[in-house]
Amino acid sequence: MITSLALAGYAVLVGAVAPYVLARATWAHGAPGVAVLAWQGLMVTFVVTTALAVYHVTLSEQHGHNGLIGLLSVCGLLPAATTDASGPTTADAAFPLVPAVIVLLPIGWLLRTAWRTRRVRRRHLDMLALVGRPAPEYGATIVDHDTPSVYCLPGRSRRIVVTRGALDVLSAEQLRAALEHERAHIACRHHIFLAATQGFEHAFPGLPLARHAREQTALLLEMIADDRALRWYSREVLASAMCEVAAGRAPQAAFGAGGPGALIRLRRVLNPQARPHRMTWLGIVSAAVAAPVLPLLITCGPG
DSSP, X not given: OHHHHHHHHHHHIIIIIHHHHHHTOTTGGGSHHHHHHHHHHHHHHHHHHHHHHHHHHHTTTOOOOSHHHHHHHHTTSSOOOOOOTTOOOHHHHHXXXXXXXXXHHHHHHHHHHHHHHHHHHHHHHHHHHHHEEXXXXXXXXXXXXXXXXXXXXXXXXXXXXXXXXXXXXXXXXXXXHHHHHHHHHHHTTXXXXXXXXXXXXXXXXXXXXXXXXXXXXXXXXXXXXXXXXXXXXXXXXXXXXXXXXXXXXXOTTOEESSOTTHHHHHHHHHSOOOOOOHHHHHHHHHHHHHTTTHHXXXXXXXX
């Protein structure tokens, strides 16, 4: 029972308290890549902790205290040992399915989200084949639309799209900065991280961690792309390009140069934050990696 309560408390801490702390962390915008890792770590930790807590509630008498075999038994990866001469019942065999469902639920939603998003992108690519004009000089497709917009469709059939309105208002250097921003999304496969947070939110609707992870990850991925563009272009050029295309909204399943939190990103670009000290972000990375391990250590303790 002690183990069950400890796991439940840890799940509440990770799912309801930690998101508010991380969302307000002053270092996150200075190291967006580390912050994305922290959000992913919290999601994995919540799934592992919740699965183990549910298992202990349903089978509190079957704790594993005999090393690795016992740990695998508690985690539902090996059949639980039984001393009953009649053998395990159907209910006993079904108990490990409960934590398995909790683990598989976000994975299933991730796969479904990725499949649906791919279908949306495929339809948009088919539309671009009809109305778009290839522009090899930009490595993009030009669409005749008055609203200034630059966005990308990531994935296997990747594509960067620039509207005629964007070509009219952006200087050559501003356009290159916006294109570099979109290339960063494609090269770093940001759509995978975003799909993970969307699948997690579908699996656990209403959970503070799910909502904050999706919102903050979307913003942080845009900041990562901003930093990639700033390797080659000045802050003034990128900021002015962001202002010009801020009104343009990227279609569903696409990343836009305006993107979410444009005002927050604009302030960050013009007033850069100091990156966290090396020891600080090493500690954060270590905590993100260690957090999912802690519930396993709790499981090995006295029940």
